[in-house]
Amino acid sequence: xxxxxxxRYGTRLLLELxxxxxxxxxxxxxxxxxxxxxxxxxxxxxxxxxxxxxxxxTRGAHGGVWLAKSPWEIKLSEVVGxxxxxxxxxxxxxxxEACPRSDFCATRDVWAEVKEAMDGVLESTTLQDLVxxxxxxxxxxxxxxxx
Amino acid sequence: xxxxxxxRYGTRLLLELxxxxxxxxxxxxxxxxxxxxxxxxxxxxxxxxxxxxxxxxTRGAHGGVWLAKSPWEIKLSEVVGxxxxxxxxxxxxxxxEACPRSDFCATRDVWAEVKEAMDGVLESTTLQDLVxxxxxxxxxxxxxxxx
DNA sequence: ACTTTGTTGAGTATATTTGTCAACAAAAGG
DNA sequence: CCTTTTGTTGACAAATATACTCAACAAAGT
Numbered sequence: 001x002x003x004x005x006x007x008r009y010g011t012r013l014l015l016e017l018x019x020x021x022x023x024x025x026x027x028x029x030x031x032x033x034x035x036x037x038x039x040x041x042x043x044x045x046x047x048x049x050x051x052x053x054x055x056x057x058t059r060g061a062h063g064g065v066w067l068a069k070s071p072w073e074i075k076l077s078e079v080v081g082x083x084x085x086x087x088x089x090x091x092x093x094x095x096x097e098a099c100p101r102s103d104f105c106a107t108r109d110v111w112a113e114v115k116e117a118m119d120g121v122l123e124s125t126t127l128q129d130l131v132x133x134x135x136x137x138x139x140x141x142x143x144x145x146x147x
Numbered sequence: 148x149x150x151x152x153x154x155r156y157g158t159r160l161l162l163e164l165x166x167x168x169x170x171x172x173x174x175x176x177x178x179x180x181x182x183x184x185x186x187x188x189x190x191x192x193x194x195x196x197x198x199x200x201x202x203x204x205t206r207g208a209h210g211g212v213w214l215a216k217s218p219w220e221i222k223l224s225e226v227v228g229x230x231x232x233x234x235x236x237x238x239x240x241x242x243x244e245a246c247p248r249s250d251f252c253a254t255r256d257v258w259a260e261v262k263e264a265m266d267g268v269l270e271s272t273t274l275q276d277l278v279x280x281x282x283x284x285x286x287x288x289x290x291x292x293x294x
Numbered sequence: 295a296c297t298t299t300g301t302t303g304a305g306t307a308t309a310t311t312t313g314t315c316a317a318c319a320a321a322a323g324g
Numbered sequence: 325c326c327t328t329t330t331g332t333t334g335a336c337a338a339a340t341a342t343a344c345t346c347a348a349c350a351a352a353g354t
Contacts, residue, residue: 001148001227001265003236003258005343011254028300041344043301050301059300060352076257080148089150106281107158110223110272111150117264118148125257134253152312175331188313190332197332206331207321 001089003080009037010045010083011076015134017055018071018127025057025064048082071127080122087118150231156184157192157230158223162281164202165218165274172204172211195229218274227269234265 016031028046032039046065049055054074057065067074080087090111091098102108163178175193179186193212196202201221204212214221227234237258238245249255 001150001154001231001234001236002238003148004341007148008237008254011257015254025299027298038344040346044344047301057300058352059298059350061298061354063299063352065300084148087148089148090155091149104281104284106277106284107155107162109280110158110268110277113268113272114265117268118261121257121260121264125260130253130257133256134251137251137253151310172330174329185313187315191313194332204331205321206319206329208323208329210321210330212331 004084005041006045007080007084009035009042010049011079011130012037013042013045014049014054014067014074014079014127015130017065017067018074018131019134021067021071021131023066025062025066027064030064045083052078052082054078054082067127071131074127075123076125076127076130077119077122079127087122088115148236150227152188153192154227154231156182156189157196158226158277159184160189160192161196161202161214161221161226161274162277164212164214165221165278166281168214168218168278170213172209172213174211177211192230199225199229201225201229214274218278221274222270223272223274223277224266224269226274234269235262 012035013031016035017026020026028042029039031037032042046055046057050057050065053068055065056068057063077087086094088094088111090108092102092105092108093112093115096102099105099108159182160178163182164173167173175189176186178184179189193202193204197204197212200215202212203215204210224234233241235241235258237255239249239252239255240259240262243249246252246255
């Protein structure tokens with residue numbers, strides 16, 4: 001039941017964008033460095049987000065990517081959905097024909113409950129929630145001690 | 148976020164055993180046929196369950212495997228734990244040193260909430276719950292129409 | 295023009311999953 | 325005993341998915 005790097009890196013990418021929301025384009029290269037993700041891989045992660053209209057981009061000097069919506073409007077369920085596909089722990093939840101037992105399988109019901117439980121959390125968490133959580137975690141910098 | 152065949156097949160195996168709880172040994176070969184799982188693979192799945200004391204076994208003619216406890220006493224969280232390992236969607240929940248960002252990572256908190264949500268369902272579901280669910284799903288057999 | 299950035303697609307190394315197979319061990323029956 | 329039946333173990337391998345890399349390209353700036 002592990003999340004792949006797509007979901008993990010992708011969420012960190014979007015949190016970075018949310019932290020800079022309204023500041024104009026952020027370069028993928030910067031994010032790659034700060035988040036320690038290879039630039040080439042990050043490019044592939046941002047593609048489906050752009051296609052879905054969650055992120056916008058521009059090329060050329062001073063280009064970069066940014067959130068197309070406000071961080072309040074982006075739920076983690078959308079993010080995970082775009083990057084990992086469904087949260088269903090078993091394929092038969094999305095497609096009952098994936099398994100001939102779907103009609104009378106008792107275990108399938110439990111996996112459905114597990115999915116609902118996960119979705120509940122992801123539906124109720126937005127990028128803004130992550131931003132606020134991140135800000136409260138921010139390590140005090142050296143500068144903050146010299147006010 | 149998919150469950151592997153270990154978790155899926157293993158749960159079906161245990162449901163079979165729960166349905167025959169108290170009936171003495173059930174042969175792995177039977178279960179393999181009914182559940183359409185290769186015998187060789189099933190053998191590997193049952194090993195950790197035996198090691199954990201959840202299942203018992205005997206060899207030889209009329210041998211087989213059976214539940215070591217009553218179906219009420221076996222929670223799905225234990226089953227998934229044994230077969231899939233932790234339900235943590237990210238490694239840093241089990242081992243904070245798996246990622247240098249653990250201390251100040253906002254996304255980690257959300258994955259922890261997701262894990263708690265899943266665990267809640269798995270903790271509150273026992274093999275007996277599966278048995279009852281399965282019985283209520285049982286297709287009426289031909290014989291049942293001739294009482 | 296030229297540089298900087300994002301975009302796309304092909305290719306690949308690695309890891310994980312999902313098995314197979316064969317040798318072995320123990321229980322039961324004759 | 326001896327044979328058959330079953331579970332046990334470990335080595336191995338095929339298939340798949342993951343996590344990239346790289347190079348060619350496209351567009352935006354200067």
